[in-house]
Amino acid sequence: MLRALVYLRLKSFLNRLTAGAARLRQPKYFVGALVGAAYIYYFMVRPMNASWRPMPPNGMQQPYYGRSTYLQFQAFGQVSTSVGGAVVLFLFLLRQALSWISPPAQPGLRFSEAEIAFLFPAPLTRRSLIHFNLVSSQLRILLSSIILAVVFNRWRVGAAGAIGRAFGWWVIFSTISLHSTAFGLVVAKALARSASPGRVRAIGLSAVGVLAAAAVFSIAGHAHPPGGGANIGPADLPKYMDRLVDVGFLHWLLVPFRWVVAPFLAPNLRTFALALGPALLIPAGLYAWIVRMEVPFEEGSIALSEKWAQIRAAGKEGQIYRAAKADRPVRRDPFRLSGRGRPEAAFFWKNLLAIQSWFNPRLAIVFLGTVAVIVASTNFGGTKGIGEGYAPIVLACASIAGGYTLFLGPQLLRQDLRADLPNADILKTYPLAGWQIVLGEILTPAAILSGLLWLAILAGTWALGRLGSDQTTLEPVGRIVCAAFLALLVPPLCALQLLIPNGAAILFPGWFQSMRTRGGGIEMIGQRLIFVFGQLIAVLIALLPAALLAVGVFIASRFWLGLFAKDHVATIAALFPAAATVFAILAGELWCGLWWLGGRFERLDLSREIRG
């Protein structure tokens, strides 16, 4: 049995490596691998080397003063091991508690569909299947432990070096995994004995409740902060937390968990060696418990594997979140779609349906309620000062939200041709020109992004008006005219932005499909980076002629109008031709882009791309 498993895993691993290496012969993967490798080296390996310093003689960690990217970890390096232990312990406890409170309705062990097809009908005992499952998870845990030990080496927790830390992770993950398996089998056993999932949940909840109550009761008398809490500082907090988790019942409750995390947190090699024995006792005990259980887990395992297969299949089509929510509701038509009219509207309607769950009434109520509270408190607060206090915050939020929406929105809002690429065969049978399909597909994200940006412009304009006259030089009319022009430019700019990723999907469907369907890997990281930077550069290039010409038109108009009107009137009036110029250029670029991409879509041969 074990030999078969080793054969399966080893061959699968080697075949994956071989396939991965063979893929690098194709430029799209090779370039992606180069970029991905460069990213990993500069952002992960190089900083890691800088932090891989010898430990001080006393074995305690020093504060890490690494690159600015990792300064947030500095605080972690300064706290004591015991607090680190307490944090890890807390997370560990939380994980365990959560699994007891919400047991799965149909528990089972995780096997792949192929494993179920081959192993379940095979002449194997349940114990053999459990062993297969355990050893399989061990391979994953080992790999994860090594990766974590390397990636988070900068934390420099413990003194046993990278190998010790990897071992520490391994003990923690193994215990969690074995507990999860044991728990699944216990619930399966309970359900097999006609206990309802609700009853199992109630028992779990009661057990956790009793333990929590006992813990609270035991620490109640020791919860006073040092010095009465008057001058408690960051330096006192670790000791206080340490004391809290080390009293009475809680102390004994946490003993097994302390054993489990002890090797990971060991301050020196001697402690590490001493911690090994007790730490291994816990997973060993869980293992012994599991192999002694005779529980029917087959049905739950089959259901679990089907669920994972669904999620994986949806993930391959870029729809993992939709698959995870299998019971999604039927959505109402966003508007009545008649059979007559522009066919592009059908795509707008279809994609609005797809995105409807993001914009549900509850979200709208929360958003509008928040806005109403802010506006009410600003306008009716009774003093001018309140409004002025809010205005900079609103302005900052509007600017940040607007910037993110403009530059990241097209990457995040993918309900367009990118989502429909697997349906390209169907789309191409429609009696429509390519540009109509491309236009129809980008209408929904363009409309949503435009709406969000208009809100940001509205909020920003309002906030600018609330700022004192000493903080803004724009007159109300100028402010409103500028806002209106910005609002005018938003739709073509959003549509233009969306053309880039959609164009990438059409021009490089092989790259795009590979990013969606072939799982992870260094080449995938590189490919995604190339796409994001490519979009930014393409948009900047598209904006450059519009911006240059608009500046020229503004200066010329301002000069000419200045001959007949007052300065501020001429300035505002000169904005009209400048905005019209930008709008015309963006619209022209958009039309050219649609026309060209439409033609490319008509000639798109997905089968050729995917063959490559």
Add this chain to the structure above:
Amino acid sequence: MIEAQALTKRYGDFTAVRELSFSVGPGEVLGLVGPNGAGKTTTLRCLAGVIPSSGGSVRIAGCDLGADPVGAKRKLAFFPDEPRLFDYLTVRQHLAFVARIYGISNHEAVAQPLLEELEIADKANKLPNELSRGMKQKLVIACGLLHGPQVMFFDEPLTGLDPLGIRRMKDSIIRRAKEGAAIVLSSHLLHLLEEVCSHVLILKKGEKIADGTLAEVAAQFSSGEPDVSLEDIFIRATGGSES
């Protein structure tokens, strides 16, 4: 209705379909058969304008697919082997969407009998994830038939259907042909093709081996034997191997 002249499809150095010429008239059903990898699906996708051909020409009901793809596509329907649906559109919403694409103003009146004929009328408000594979297939067919196509391409139309579904699908295809549609379908289920098809075209390695009515093709490979089945013809024509 369907006229293919020297239709060719190449992938780099590999030729998937080579100089394929044939025609299908109104009321005819052409069965496209061949071993795996013979180029059946590629041929169908080229004929339906899903992928561009590398050479040759295709005319659909008088429209040149290369010169006027939009006009040609108005007259055809393509039914792929795998039912590809939009996850978040119900059965009814799928039909509304397709109706707008094809500009069918009274689509409810057309759709309802179709849904009833295909026995999915009671699923009108269901999402694809609530449908079985066979029902998804039926929805794809309903969407394809909504605009009353004169030309239809079926790629393995019987996959995933239960015996009753297969029977109904065969009846439906025969009825559409009797109503004047030109139909091309590919399938490995040769005995079923025998029942449905008036003509057969055998492909191997992208090349036409035989083409004609069932009787003509049978005569070509029967060596004078009476009552030779399509399966026998297929095996003799292809040499019993894929390569």
